[in-house]
Amino acid sequence: MSRGQGPTTTGRAVLFALPAVFPVVAVLGVSLAAAVLQSLGLMPFIGPPSFSVEAWTGNTGELVRATGLSLNIAATATVLSVCIGFLIAAYVLASPRMGWIVGALSAATIPIPHLIGAGAIGLLLSDSGFLERVLGMPAAFPALVGGPWWIAAITEYAWKESAFVALVVLGSIARSVGDLCDAAATLGATARQRVFRVVLPLAMPSLAVSALIVFVYTLGSYEPVWLLGPTSPEPLPVRAVRLFGSVDLTARPEAMASALVSVAVGAGVILIGILVVRRSREFR
Amino acid sequence: MRVIAGLLLVLWIVLPVVPVLLWSVAVQWAAPAVLPPSYSLQSFSALAATDTVRAAGASSLLGVGVATVATPLGYLGALAIQRLPRVPARLVELTLLAPLAIPPFALVMGINVAFLRFYLLPSVGVVLVLAVTALPYTAFMFRSALATYDSRFEEVARSLRNLVANGPPCPGAPARWCNRPGILPRVPGGLGRLHRHAAYRRGAVADASHAAGVRCVGYRE
Amino acid sequence: MSSSLEFIGTSRSFGEATVLHEVSLIVEPSRCVALLGGSGSGKSTLLRIAAGLDDPSSGQVLVDGGDLDGVPSEKRGIALVFQKPLIFPHLNVVDNVAFSARMAGQSRQAARRHAMAYLELVHLADFAGRSAGRLSGGQEQRVALARALARNPRILLLDEPFSSLDSRLRENMYSLVEDIRSELAPTIVLVTHDRREASILADSIAVLDDGRILQHGPVAQLHYQPATLAVNRILGGLNAISGQVDGGIHHSVLGRVRVQPGMVDGPAFLVMRQEAVRILPAGEGTAVGNVAGLKSLGAHTLVRTEVAGNDGLPETLTVEVSGDPGVSVGQMIGLQPVNGSGWAVIR
Ligand SMILES: Nc1ncnc2c1ncn2[C@@H]1O[C@H](COP(=O)(O)OP(=O)(O)OP(=O)(O)O)[C@@H](O)[C@H]1O
Ligand SMILES: [Mg+2]
Numbered sequence: 001m002s003r004g005q006g007p008t009t010t011g012r013a014v015l016f017a018l019p020a021v022f023p024v025v026a027v028l029g030v031s032l033a034a035a036v037l038q039s040l041g042l043m044p045f046i047g048p049p050s051f052s053v054e055a056w057t058g059n060t061g062e063l064v065r066a067t068g069l070s071l072n073i074a075a076t077a078t079v080l081s082v083c084i085g086f087l088i089a090a091y092v093l094a095s096p097r098m099g100w101i102v103g104a105l106s107a108a109t110i111p112i113p114h115l116i117g118a119g120a121i122g123l124l125l126s127d128s129g130f131l132e133r134v135l136g137m138p139a140a141f142p143a144l145v146g147g148p149w150w151i152a153a154i155t156e157y158a159w160k161e162s163a164f165v166a167l168v169v170l171g172s173i174a175r176s177v178g179d180l181c182d183a184a185a186t187l188g189a190t191a192r193q194r195v196f197r198v199v200l201p202l203a204m205p206s207l208a209v210s211a212l213i214v215f216v217y218t219l220g221s222y223e224p225v226w227l228l229g230p231t232s233p234e235p236l237p238v239r240a241v242r243l244f245g246s247v248d249l250t251a252r253p254e255a256m257a258s259a260l261v262s263v264a265v266g267a268g269v270i271l272i273g274i275l276v277v278r279r280s281r282e283f284r
Numbered sequence: 285m286r287v288i289a290g291l292l293l294v295l296w297i298v299l300p301v302v303p304v305l306l307w308s309v310a311v312q313w314a315a316p317a318v319l320p321p322s323y324s325l326q327s328f329s330a331l332a333a334t335d336t337v338r339a340a341g342a343s344s345l346l347g348v349g350v351a352t353v354a355t356p357l358g359y360l361g362a363l364a365i366q367r368l369p370r371v372p373a374r375l376v377e378l379t380l381l382a383p384l385a386i387p388p389f390a391l392v393m394g395i396n397v398a399f400l401r402f403y404l405l406p407s408v409g410v411v412l413v414l415a416v417t418a419l420p421y422t423a424f425m426f427r428s429a430l431a432t433y434d435s436r437f438e439e440v441a442r443s444l445r446n447l448v449a450n451g452p453p454c455p456g457a458p459a460r461w462c463n464r465p466g467i468l469p470r471v472p473g474g475l476g477r478l479h480r481h482a483a484y485r486r487g488a489v490a491d492a493s494h495a496a497g498v499r500c501v502g503y504r505e
Numbered sequence: 506m507s508s509s510l511e512f513i514g515t516s517r518s519f520g521e522a523t524v525l526h527e528v529s530l531i532v533e534p535s536r537c538v539a540l541l542g543g544s545g546s547g548k549s550t551l552l553r554i555a556a557g558l559d560d561p562s563s564g565q566v567l568v569d570g571g572d573l574d575g576v577p578s579e580k581r582g583i584a585l586v587f588q589k590p591l592i593f594p595h596l597n598v599v600d601n602v603a604f605s606a607r608m609a610g611q612s613r614q615a616a617r618r619h620a621m622a623y624l625e626l627v628h629l630a631d632f633a634g635r636s637a638g639r640l641s642g643g644q645e646q647r648v649a650l651a652r653a654l655a656r657n658p659r660i661l662l663l664d665e666p667f668s669s670l671d672s673r674l675r676e677n678m679y680s681l682v683e684d685i686r687s688e689l690a691p692t693i694v695l696v697t698h699d700r701r702e703a704s705i706l707a708d709s710i711a712v713l714d715d716g717r718i719l720q721h722g723p724v725a726q727l728h729y730q731p732a733t734l735a736v737n738r739i740l741g742g743l744n745a746i747s748g749q750v751d752g753g754i755h756h757s758v759l760g761r762v763r764v765q766p767g768m769v770d771g772p773a774f775l776v777m778r779q780e781a782v783r784i785l786p787a788g789e790g791t792a793v794g795n796v797a798g799l800k801s802l803g804a805h806t807l808v809r810t811e812v813a814g815n816d817g818l819p820e821t822l823t824v825e826v827s828g829d830p831g832v833s834v835g836q837m838i839g840l841q842p843v844n845g846s847g848w849a850v851i852r
Contacts (some may be wrong), residue, residue, distance in 0.1 A: 003402050005405065009367060010367070010368060010369060010372075013363070013364045013368045014366035014368070014372075016361070016364035016367070017360070017364035017368065017372075017376045018362060019357055020357045020358065020360050020361030020364065020376075020380060020419065020423065021361070021376055021379050021380070022417050023357070023412065023415065023416055023419075024379055024380060024382060024419060025379060025381060027365045027383075027391070027395065027412060027413060027416040028382055028383065028386065028391070028400045030394075030395055031386075031390075031391050031392075031394035031395040031398070033394075033398075034392065034394045034395060034396075034397055034398040035393065035394030038394070038397060040472065043397060045397060072443075074356060074480045087289075087293065088293055088297075091289060091290060091293055095286060098286075098287070098290040101290075101294070102290060102293050102294060102297070105294060105297045105298060106293075109297060111302075115436070116304075117300070119304070119378060120300040120301060120304045120451070121300050123303035123304060123307060124300050124302075127301065127322055128315040128316075130302065130303035130306070131299075131319045133315070133369075134318055137315070139314055141337060155439050157301075159297075159300055162296075163297070168412075176406070184330075187347070198319060209377050213384065214384055216384070219387070220386070220387020220388070220389070221387070222387070222389050237387060237389055240389060240390070240393065241389055242313070243323065244389075254480065255393060256393065256394065259387070259389065259390035259393050259394065260390070262387055262390060263385075263386055263387065263390050266385050266386065266387065267385055270385050
């Protein structure tokens with residue numbers, strides 16, 4: 001692709017960049033700065049500022065536990081989303097008619113907000129919810145909603161995000177993969193081999209990128225875990241929002257500390273992800 | 285086997301929506317019943333309530349506001365990424381992607397007090413924050429659109445540029461046309477280039493085959 | 506080990522458009538048939554049907570007499586070299602060629618060893634470790650050829666495999682195909698636009714026009730005894746002189762030319778290849794022509810002449826001569842068919 005040559009083109013391009021870059025930098029900068037200041041007690045909601053690291057050091061154990069829990073939920077949800085999303089994409093590519101239906105249905109769930117998705121999964125999986133009724137109210141029906149394993153919340157993420165993964169994968173490879181699968185078939189590759197030896201490697205870059213996006217999104221997402229998870233232990237976002245909304249205004253600094261930790265973890269994951277993706281690209 | 289896989293996938297996609305749909309038309313639906321005992325559209329009448337309508341109006345207004353801000357800004361950002369030299373383009377790209385990495389709740393929580401301090405109108409604040417979170421999407425949508433344009437015409441433009449620089453002149457085209465970097469508003473120019481390029485190529489192919497004495501006139505075309 | 510390939514009344518429509526009309530074609534074992542036809546005539550579609558990538562709307566495809574209906578591509582033992590090279594972008598050159606062996610369950614090492622032999626065959630052994638994205642168009646096509654050959658197919662379908670090679674490499678590939686034919690003797694269907702390529706490589710040529718097989722026969726027959734004007738045109742024949750057949754003799758501005766026996770009396774075109782006419786000094790030969798134009802083909806020259814008859818409109822007759830024709834525009838010359846007899850077609 002062409003890069004601008006000469007100072008005038010570059011100058012004009014900088015002018016183009018400013019109106020887009022400025023609001024982003026301003027909003028992110030102000031928000032993060034304000035969060036840091038508040039977490040250190042320097043920007044209280046009311047009263048005089050007083051510096052304190054209490055919010056960071058006071059309850060480190062709980063902060064660490066919340067972080068671990070959030071990472072666990074996000075990792076499980078990401079693995080599930082990527083696997084199911086790839087299966088959906090492969091199915092859409094492999095079967096002309098039925099695949100079209102699956103693809104359309106899957107894409108249709110994308111505009112559904114996570115909040116609604118969480119409600120739907122709640123109605124499906126809760127105690128005496130739709131699934132339990134369909135199964136005939138077995139006595140041994142596990143606590144999926146609010147249970148210790150976060151199954152309902154993780155299912156909700158996997159449900160929504162697998163559709164996203166499928167969409168990204170299909171968008172990136174749909175054009176080239178048909179012909180390459182034809183070539184593979186004439187070279188003796190069975191349908192299964194075509195999926196795992198041609199489609200999968202071709203989808204790898206877009207799977208990696210969408211996995212990264214799903215992971216960071218679920219890490220910072222609040223509604224599904226809040227609606228469908230147990231009250232304790234708390235993942236980072238739930239903890240942050242609860243403390244933020246607490247009547248006790250002194251909980252604000254702790255809320256900000258939780259929020260900042262989740263921002264930092266997300267940023268760290270993205271950096272690692274970019275490095276890994278780039279390394280594997282060079283390796284190839 | 286394949287049919288079963290398809291049905292399982294359809295089940296996975298559709299199942300969570302089923303109880304929502306059933307609840308929306310159920311009158312009463314107590315525990316062991318798999319399907320609601322009776323149906324009505326009553327709950328939909330609640331949609332006409334003034335509250336709901338007002339809320340829908342407010343949401344739409346917000347959406348329109350955010351779109352009007354985020355779309356042109358995204359376009360400008362995409363243009364800038366395309367035109368800037370590599371390193372600054374990378375920086376702009378990362379900046380515009382950054383809102384994706386920050387959980388929305390963290391963004392709002394941090395900025396809440398700051399907006400209060402700045403006496404910013406709440407609606408303006410909300411639009412601003414939402415526009416910033418929408419920017420990555422609009423910018424990258426435009427970016428991929430521009431990239432498609434790029435690959436289609438840019439290569440042609442480049443090969444013509446090379447021709448002008450060190451090969452036979454590109455027939456009928458003033459050199460400056462071939463030397464300008466192609467960019468969106470010049471698509472007509474780009475098309476012209478494409479045509480001229482095609483004409484040149486055709487001529488070259490014909491010459492080559494004549495020289496080799498391999499192909500007879502009148503067939504290939 | 507090779508097989509016969511047979512199309513019986515194979516048709517294919519995409520919606521309203523019928524792309525293949527009841528194509529029937531027999532390719533004997535170890536033979537090479539060139540499928541010649543213009544762009545969009547349905548050549549690639551026919552190959553895709555044979556390879557099992559597309560299903561005929563009606564008709565059958567037989568291999569060794571057995572119907573292939575319902576047999577999936579990977580079980581047909583038919584290799585197809587596509588019009589586009591379709592190199593797997595996630596594999597390097599040698600692994601692309603080793604693909605079929607890997608799919609058959611061989612170890613990576615064995616598959617690569619096997620692949621190297623075929624890379625050497627297409628003169629690309631030095632590129633074995635190259636990633637797929639860094640090849641020229643011609644190299645890609647040779648990798649695709651090696652990849653298909655490495656499958657050791659009973660039937661090899663080639664869809665314009667040499668169209669992006671330079672002429673020297675193309676000649677190399679021609680002799681490579683000769684080698685392959687003498688060593689492995691697969692049955693080959695070669696799609697091409699280029700009648701010279703078809704003549705060099707194939708035992709017979711099938712002309713496909715607008716989804717119909719117009720004629721299938723040996724190379725010389727297609728050139729000198731075309732079934733129709735369309736076949737003559739597709740094989741590069743430039744001359745069709747209108748006239749009348751009367752008692753086995755064609756009457757036209759060229760005078761009286763004996764045509765093939767069995768030709769019914771009535772209006773007919775005399776097809777006479779531009780290579781099969783000789784230019785003589787004015788006053789000699791069977792007809793008189795006025796040179797209307799000269800076109801250089803490099804080593805050869807096309808001389809376009811206007812031949813006026815005793816009656817009716819003048820006809821254009823083009824003559825191909827090697828080297829300098831020694832005539833100039835406006836000059837009167839004599840013309841004479843090389844052979845005593847000609848070939849007439851009705852349409
Ligand atoms: N999948 C398809 N859907 C609809 N029409 C098609 C499809 N594939 C091919 N066609 C049409 O069928 C006709 C024959 O196509 P085909 O690719 O067989 O031509 P071809 O002889 O190989 O031409 P070329 O020499 O240009 O490769 C064309 O008119 C094409 O538009
Ligand atoms: Mg074709």
